[in-house]
Amino acid sequence: MxxxxxxxxxxxxxxxxxLVFSVLFSAGFYVMFTKLFTVSGWTSAPGFAATYxxxxxxxxxxxxxxxxxxxxxxxxxxxxxxxQLTLTPLSPRRYVLGKLVSAWLLALPAxxxxxxLGVLLNQVRMPVGRWALLLAATWGGSACFAVFGVAIGLxxxxxxxxxxxxxxxxxxxxxxxxxxxxxxxPETIRQLGDYxxxxxxxxxxxxAEQGSGPVATPLLVLxxxxxxxxxxxxxxxxxxxxxxxx
Amino acid sequence: xxxxxxxxxxxxxVSIRDVTFSYGAVPALAGVTLGISAGEVVALLxxxxxxxxxxxxxxxxxxxxxxxxxxxxxxxxxEAVARGLxxxxxxxxxxxxxxxxxxxxxLVAAQYGRAGLTGEILDAAGLADLGARRVSRLSGGQRQRxxxxxxxxxxxxxxxxxxxxAALDVEARHAFWxxxxxxxxxxxxxxxxxHYMEEAEAYANRIIVLxxxxxxxxxxxxxxxxxxxDVTLRFTDPDxxxxxxxxxxxxxxxxxxxxxxxxxxxxxSDQDATLSALYAASGRGVRDLEISRGSLEDxxxxxxxxxxxx
Numbered sequence: 001m002x003x004x005x006x007x008x009x010x011x012x013x014x015x016x017x018x019l020v021f022s023v024l025f026s027a028g029f030y031v032m033f034t035k036l037f038t039v040s041g042w043t044s045a046p047g048f049a050a051t052y053x054x055x056x057x058x059x060x061x062x063x064x065x066x067x068x069x070x071x072x073x074x075x076x077x078x079x080x081x082x083x084q085l086t087l088t089p090l091s092p093r094r095y096v097l098g099k100l101v102s103a104w105l106l107a108l109p110a111x112x113x114x115x116x117l118g119v120l121l122n123q124v125r126m127p128v129g130r131w132a133l134l135l136a137a138t139w140g141g142s143a144c145f146a147v148f149g150v151a152i153g154l155x156x157x158x159x160x161x162x163x164x165x166x167x168x169x170x171x172x173x174x175x176x177x178x179x180x181x182x183x184x185x186p187e188t189i190r191q192l193g194d195y196x197x198x199x200x201x202x203x204x205x206x207x208a209e210q211g212s213g214p215v216a217t218p219l220l221v222l223x224x225x226x227x228x229x230x231x232x233x234x235x236x237x238x239x240x241x242x243x244x245x246x
Numbered sequence: 247x248x249x250x251x252x253x254x255x256x257x258x259x260v261s262i263r264d265v266t267f268s269y270g271a272v273p274a275l276a277g278v279t280l281g282i283s284a285g286e287v288v289a290l291l292x293x294x295x296x297x298x299x300x301x302x303x304x305x306x307x308x309x310x311x312x313x314x315x316x317x318x319x320x321x322x323x324x325e326a327v328a329r330g331l332x333x334x335x336x337x338x339x340x341x342x343x344x345x346x347x348x349x350x351x352x353l354v355a356a357q358y359g360r361a362g363l364t365g366e367i368l369d370a371a372g373l374a375d376l377g378a379r380r381v382s383r384l385s386g387g388q389r390q391r392x393x394x395x396x397x398x399x400x401x402x403x404x405x406x407x408x409x410x411x412a413a414l415d416v417e418a419r420h421a422f423w424x425x426x427x428x429x430x431x432x433x434x435x436x437x438x439x440x441h442y443m444e445e446a447e448a449y450a451n452r453i454i455v456l457x458x459x460x461x462x463x464x465x466x467x468x469x470x471x472x473x474x475x476d477v478t479l480r481f482t483d484p485d486x487x488x489x490x491x492x493x494x495x496x497x498x499x500x501x502x503x504x505x506x507x508x509x510x511x512x513x514x515s516d517q518d519a520t521l522s523a524l525y526a527a528s529g530r531g532v533r534d535l536e537i538s539r540g541s542l543e544d545x546x547x548x549x550x551x552x553x554x555x556x
Contacts, residue, residue: 003357007349084340085357087334088327088333088400089329091327240309240310
């Protein structure tokens with residue numbers, strides 16, 4: 001399985017579009033709103049460079065995990081490659097687990113790239129222990145996104161997977177407050193954001209960075225979404241799932 | 247046939263019993279029972295839509311039959327696959343993108359613990375010069391060879407091939423069958439689906455004919471092709487007399503060539519018996535023998551008549 005994970009990650013990185021969207025998209029937003037534009041009441045808030053860094057890092061990780069897990073799994077099921085590969089001693093279960101792990105690994109460069117930008121461009125500073133905690137929290141929490149991606153990739157196959165993943169990505173990223181402040185949204189929608197995995201991981205990251213803040217609720221939210229996605233994935237993980245959609 | 251009757255289910259590598267399957271309301275397999283033992287080269291022959299691919303998928307555990315049992319090596323298909331006993335080359339198989347041929351074949355070989363043999367596998371599939379090529383830059387025939395390399399990467403004891411030569415040119419087709427026959431010679435079991443009767447006849451030692459989801463004929467290749475469609479023998483024999491030829495075992499009709507007195511055309515239902523009797527008769531100088539058979543369509547029509555389903 002490690003051989004498969006290695007080659008899957010390599011092929012994903014080589015594909016290029018993955019890096020463009022997971023790293024460059026977030027990086028562009030970060031540069032735009034911390035260096036180029038000022039939006040009063042938002043970008044001028046104290047500590048914005050650090051909080052927005054965390055928000056966009058989570059966004060990049062979310063995209064990377066959804067793409068690496070979901071889009072690829074759905075496409076490979078649709079094309080018949082998943083079937084071919086699972087007709088070897090690599091069982092469907094381990095193939096999907098491999099996809100999950102590689103999607104999770106692919107979240108790492110997105111997180112690291114935005115954190116490095118924060119340090120270099122905006123002099124975001126915190127003790128090494130806090131950095132480690134922040135990375136551990138955001139990457140650990142990204143496992144939820146990887147499971148999410150895999151569940152989508154098992155529910156939808158072929159080209160439709162791409163739309164399904166983006167259909168999950170945009171609303172969840174926006175409602176989770178990863179791109180813009182949710183203060184302009186109606187109260188109910190703002191509260192909803194806290195119960196999305198994106199909003200929960202964002203708040204967990206802020207808590208890690210500040211060394212204080214709510215931890216139990218975001219963790220619980222993430223755990224619930226992970227369990228839900230895992231159940232959906234397991235329900236769909238049957239031999240028939242690997243026949244290409246003709 | 248002796249070998250078939252002497253076999254017990256325990257020695258079967260593939261055992262299928264009363265299997266039915268349908269896609270929604272559309273029946274695809276209507277009660278299939280068969281056993282395949284080690285070293286057989288079996289052709290699943292039938293027109294498009296006869297159920298060949300469905301049967302292959304059922305044998306591989308990719309489809310769960312509605313009723314009936316399937317086992318490979320006495321266990322569940324998934325278990326046999328997990329143990330590395332099975333290889334498959336199916337239709338509509340996409341390949342991983344952004345990797346080279348060598349990386350891809352190496353990946354599959356590694357699943358069977360044979361990563362170190364990747365070079366040999368590439369050689370066997372005629373891909374020695376294409377190892378460094380990106381998979382996305384391959385031609386149709388080259389992709390087909392990669393799929394073959396993936397199927398044989400584990401040197402599996404049981405190999406399933408669904409319409410394997412579809413995208414291959416004549417030369418590649420020949421090399422492909424050479425490799426398959428070499429594997430069969432080493433005791434590997436081959437099951438291939440085809441709608442070319444010539445391919446089934448030339449390479450299989452057993453043919454299973456499927457039509458409308460049922461096995462309509464199953465037996466040694468020669469028996470199937472000669473039993474169901476009469477064979478026409480044309481030969482030169484200066485000493486033969488028409489009434490003698492007509493009495494040969496299996497002979498159905500005899501016709502002399504109106505232009506040449508020593509040229510004969512004999513239609514037989516049992517070419518083996520007819521030919522051995524013809525040669526055994528003393529003083530015969532049989533020369534220039536030609537044997538012609540009907541097409542797959544003729545075979546299927548004859549079988550349909552035989553089984554009472556037109």
